[in-house]
Amino acid sequence: MKEFPCQLYLISPLEVGGDFPVQLEAALSAGRVAAFQFRVKDVDQHEAAALAEPLQAICAAHDVAFIVNDSVPLAKRLKADGVHLGQGDGDVSEARELLGREAQIGVTCHNSRHLGMEAAEAGADYVAFGAFYPTQTKSVEHIADLDTLQKWSLVTEVPCVAIGGITADNAKPLIDGGADFIAVSNAVWTHPQGPAEAVKAFNALLA
Numbered sequence: 001m002k003e004f005p006c007q008l009y010l011i012s013p014l015e016v017g018g019d020f021p022v023q024l025e026a027a028l029s030a031g032r033v034a035a036f037q038f039r040v041k042d043v044d045q046h047e048a049a050a051l052a053e054p055l056q057a058i059c060a061a062h063d064v065a066f067i068v069n070d071s072v073p074l075a076k077r078l079k080a081d082g083v084h085l086g087q088g089d090g091d092v093s094e095a096r097e098l099l100g101r102e103a104q105i106g107v108t109c110h111n112s113r114h115l116g117m118e119a120a121e122a123g124a125d126y127v128a129f130g131a132f133y134p135t136q137t138k139s140v141e142h143i144a145d146l147d148t149l150q151k152w153s154l155v156t157e158v159p160c161v162a163i164g165g166i167t168a169d170n171a172k173p174l175i176d177g178g179a180d181f182i183a184v185s186n187a188v189w190t191h192p193q194g195p196a197e198a199v200k201a202f203n204a205l206l207a
Contacts, residue, residue, distance in 0.1 A: 006175045007034035008202050009161055011069075011185040012055070014041055021054045023195050027188060028062040030196035031203035034181060035104075037084055039069035045077065052078055065104060072098055082106065082125070087115070092122035106161065110142035113152055120158040127152075128183065131164020132174060136186055146177045153178025168201040175206065182206075 010033055013020070027033065036059050038052050052068075056078060059066040067082045068075035072095045075083040082104030083095055095105050106126045107119035116127040129144045129152070144164065152160050159180035166174065167187040174182055184202065191198035 004180070006179055006206055007181050008032065008199065008206060009035045009037065009181040009183040010188060011037045011163075011183055012039050013185060013189045014039065016040060016051050016055060021058060023189065024055055024058050027195035027199045028058060028064055030199040032206075033062070033064050033199065035065040035067050035081075037067045037069050037183070038080075045071070045074050048074055049077055052080075056080070067104060067106065075099060075103070084108070084128070092119060092124050096123055111144040111148050113148055113155075116152060116158075116160070117156070120156060124158065126159040126161055126180070128161040128163050130162060130183070132162055133165030133167075133170055135165035146173060149174060149177040149179055153180075168198070168205055171202070171205055 010027065038055060040048050040051060056066045065081040067084050068078065068080045069084050070086060070089045072083050072090055076098050083099060084106040085092065085095065086108045092105055092107060096103065099105070104125045105123070106128055107124045109115035109119060109127045109129055111129060116129070119127050129148050131142065132144050149160065149162060160178070161181040161183050162174040162179035163183040166182050166184050171182050188195045188198040
C-alpha cells in the first residue's frame with residue numbers, strides 16, 4: 001500500500017515565453033500539483049534562466065517543486081528544487097554533489113527496471129518510466145508497459161513517475177498500476193478549455 005496517493009507532475013511546453021506564465025498561474029491555481037518541470041531546448045543558459053525566473057516564482061508561490069530538465073548547471077544557477085536527468089544527461093552522484101542533499105534528482109529509465117535500480121542505487125529520488133502512450137511532446141524510442149510500473153511499486157519504495165501521452169482519459173490504469181506521479185504536458189497546455197480545466201480534471205481523477 002502506497003503511503004501517498006498519486007500526484008500530478010507538470011512538464012512545460014518548449015515555448016515558455018509570451019503568456020505562458022499566465023497559463024502556469026492558471027494551472028497551479030486550479031488544483032494540487034506536486035512538481036513542475038522546466039523543459040526548454042536550443043537556448044543558452046542565460047536565456048533559459050531569464051525564462052525560468054517568473055515561472056519559478058509562480059511555483060514557489062503555490063508550493064510546487066521547480067525541477068529543471070537535463071541541465072545540472074542551470075538547476076544550480078537557479079537554486080531549483082531539483083533536476084531531471086535523461087540517460088545521457090549526467091551522473092546522479094555528480095548532480096547530488098553539485099546540488100546538495102535536499103535537491104530532488106529524477107532519472108529517465110524508459111521501460112527498464114534495471115536502469116531504475118541503477119538510478120535508485122546511485123541516489124535518485126525518483127525514476128521515470130515511459131512513454132506509456134503515443135506523445136507529441138518528443139519522439140518516442142521506448143514504449144513502457146504497465147507490468148514495469150506494477151513490479152516496480154512492489155519491489156522498491158523509490159517513487160516512480162509515469163510519462164508519455166497521458167491524458168485524463170487514459171491515466172487511470174497507470175494510477176491503479178502503482179505510479180506515484182503522472183507526468184503531463186500536452187494534455188494540460190493544449191486542453192481546449194484551458195490548463196485550469198485540465199488540472200481540475202486530473203485532480204478529480206487522482207482524488
